[in-house]
Amino acid sequence: MAFHLLERNRTGAIDLSNVLHNAMEHIHHCKRCRTFTEDELCEICRHPEREASGLLCIVESPQDVLAIEQTLSYKGQYFVLMGHLSPIDGVGPEEIGLTELEGRLSAGGINEVILATNPTVEGEATAHYIAQLCASHNVDASRIAHGVPVGGELEYIDGNTLTHAFSGRRKL
Amino acid sequence: MAFHLLERNRTGAIDLSNVLHNAMEHIHHCKRCRTFTEDELCEICRHPEREASGLLCIVESPQDVLAIEQTLSYKGQYFVLMGHLSPIDGVGPEEIGLTELEGRLSAGGINEVILATNPTVEGEATAHYIAQLCASHNVDASRIAHGVPVGGELEYIDGNTLTHAFSGRRKL
Ligand SMILES: [Zn+2]
Ligand SMILES: [Zn+2]
Numbered sequence: 001m002a003f004h005l006l007e008r009n010r011t012g013a014i015d016l017s018n019v020l021h022n023a024m025e026h027i028h029h030c031k032r033c034r035t036f037t038e039d040e041l042c043e044i045c046r047h048p049e050r051e052a053s054g055l056l057c058i059v060e061s062p063q064d065v066l067a068i069e070q071t072l073s074y075k076g077q078y079f080v081l082m083g084h085l086s087p088i089d090g091v092g093p094e095e096i097g098l099t100e101l102e103g104r105l106s107a108g109g110i111n112e113v114i115l116a117t118n119p120t121v122e123g124e125a126t127a128h129y130i131a132q133l134c135a136s137h138n139v140d141a142s143r144i145a146h147g148v149p150v151g152g153e154l155e156y157i158d159g160n161t162l163t164h165a166f167s168g169r170r171k172l
Numbered sequence: 173m174a175f176h177l178l179e180r181n182r183t184g185a186i187d188l189s190n191v192l193h194n195a196m197e198h199i200h201h202c203k204r205c206r207t208f209t210e211d212e213l214c215e216i217c218r219h220p221e222r223e224a225s226g227l228l229c230i231v232e233s234p235q236d237v238l239a240i241e242q243t244l245s246y247k248g249q250y251f252v253l254m255g256h257l258s259p260i261d262g263v264g265p266e267e268i269g270l271t272e273l274e275g276r277l278s279a280g281g282i283n284e285v286i287l288a289t290n291p292t293v294e295g296e297a298t299a300h301y302i303a304q305l306c307a308s309h310n311v312d313a314s315r316i317a318h319g320v321p322v323g324g325e326l327e328y329i330d331g332n333t334l335t336h337a338f339s340g341r342r343k344l
Contacts, residue, residue, distance in 0.1 A: 063327040071331040074338055114341055119320045131344045145340030147317030148291045149333040155235040159243040161321040166246055168317030168342065169286055172303045 032104075034080040034097050035062045044069075050077050054111035056104070058130060060084055060118055068116065076114070079104070084117060084126040096126070098133065105137040113141045204276075206252040206269050207234045216241075222249050226283035228276070230302060232256050232290055240288065248286070251276070256289060256298040268298070270305065277309040285313045 005013035029035070030042035037043070044050055044065070055076025059065055065078050081096040093099070104110065113134050117123035127143055134141035146164035148157050157165075177185035201207070202214035209215070216222055216237070227248025231237055237250050253268040265271070276282065285306050289295035299315055306313035318336035320329050329337075 059326065061327065067327045067329070067331075068334060068338075071335045071338075073335045114338070115344070116326060116338075118325050119322050120325070134344075141344045142341040143344055144337040145317050145319030145342065146322055147319035147337075147340070149321055149329065150291050150318055150336055151330070151332070153290050153292070154231065154288060155233065155239045157239070157321065158323070159239075160323070162240060163243045163245045164322055165316040165319075166240075166243075166286070166288075168319070168340070169314040170317065170340065172287070172306075172313045172315055 029082075030080075033078045034082055034100070035065055035078065044078060050075060051109070053077070054109065055114060056110045056112070057114040057116050058101075058127075059116050060123065060126075064116065064118075081117070081126065084120075084122040085129055086122055093129070098130070101130070102133060102137070105134065105139050110139055113139055115141060115143045119146055201254075202252075205250045206254055206272070207237055207250065216250060222247060223281070225249070226281065227286060228282045228284070229286040229288050230273075230299075231288050232295065232298075236288065236290075253289070253298065256292075256294040257301055258294055265301070270302070273302070274305060274309070277306065277311050282311055285311055287313060287315045291318055 005016075026038050027036050028038075030037045030040075030045055032041055032045040035042050035044075039046075053076040055074075056079055057068065057074060057076055058079050058081065059068070060081050060083060062080055065080060068074050068078075079097070079101055083091055083096050085091060085093070085096060105113075113130070115127040115130060117127045117130075131141040131143075145168055146161065147168055148154065148161065148165045154162070177188075198210050199208050200210075202209045202212075202217055204213055204217040207214050207216075211218075225248040227246075228251055229240065229246060229248055230251050230253065231240070232253050232255060234252055237252060240246050240250075251269070251273055255263055255268050257263060257265070257268060277285075285302070287299040287302060289299045289302075303313040303315075317340055318333065319340055320326065320333065320337045326334070
């Protein structure tokens with residue numbers, strides 16, 4: 001990219017460097033949910049109806065917030081871990097913001113914590129850990145459903161997912 | 173394939189044609205579940221513990237039976253539709269064996285029908301139709317879970333699946 005810019009677009013490159021510089025200087029973590037924002041509180045945390053919902057969705061990254069927001073079906077707040085528990089890499093509860101999360105749980109106003117960490121081994125372990133925190137603060141916790149993705153075909157779905165789809169079946 | 177066989181392996185081709193011919197002559201549909209078998213009843217339908225389970229899983233194809241069997245986690249019986257409802261192609265309830273299915277529902281011995289048709293529009297419509305049949309025979313029906321596949325990452329999952337994963341979330 002650098003060579004292309006040097007050869008063909010030096011003014012564009014200077015603009016890009018300014019934008020990048022500004023972003024690096026002005027974007028930090030939301031004080032409430034830890035996602036990226038230019039303000040003290042992000043737009044979602046400032047939304048009164050979102051707070052009134054009593055729902056708090058826990059995700060691993062700001063990209064997950066974007067993915068969920070694009071569905072237009074969730075109207076609660078978020079808490080962004082910026083990672084997952086990984087003791088082997090020195091990432092413990094403190095590093096993923098669980099002290100702040102406990103503060104929010106004790107402050108009240110949250111009726112349900114929705115655990116939307118990734119459906120990976122690390123994501124499951126992190127969800128399990130946070131579910132126990134919720135229990136100790138008497139806040140309900142739920143886990144997003146594992147199962148077959150919409151539009152797929154059963155025969156191409158991996159066995160582990162199929163097993164979850166069966167065990168998580170719902171009465172009609 | 174034909175040119176390759178003509179050029180390099182004529183005796184192999186004759187063997188293949190015999191195997192194919194035998195298969196076409198001897199493999200037909202299981203009288204009970206409609207999957208492919210060389211016998212009157214397939215191996216699964218002949219299994220007494222599977223019958224005793226009281227579970228009947230409805231799938232679209234014999235390949236789906238194989239995929240579910242590979243998980244080793246389901247121990248009930250199957251009913252294979254060999255397709256799905258598709259009125260535009262002239263595929264109605266009769267064509268996917270629902271008369272036989274109603275016979276099994278009225279005969280008793282089935283405590284739960286698990287609808288494992290594909291998570292597509294046609295599969296959902298077919299599952300919905302069969303759920304109504306079950307209700308009219310006072311047999312419980314359930315649908316396999318839709319949600320995020322195990323091992324994936326949230327940000328790469330389509331919005332429709334994410335929406336289902338949220339609405340199907342389970343209390344921990
Ligand atoms: Zn925020
Ligand atoms: Zn059979």
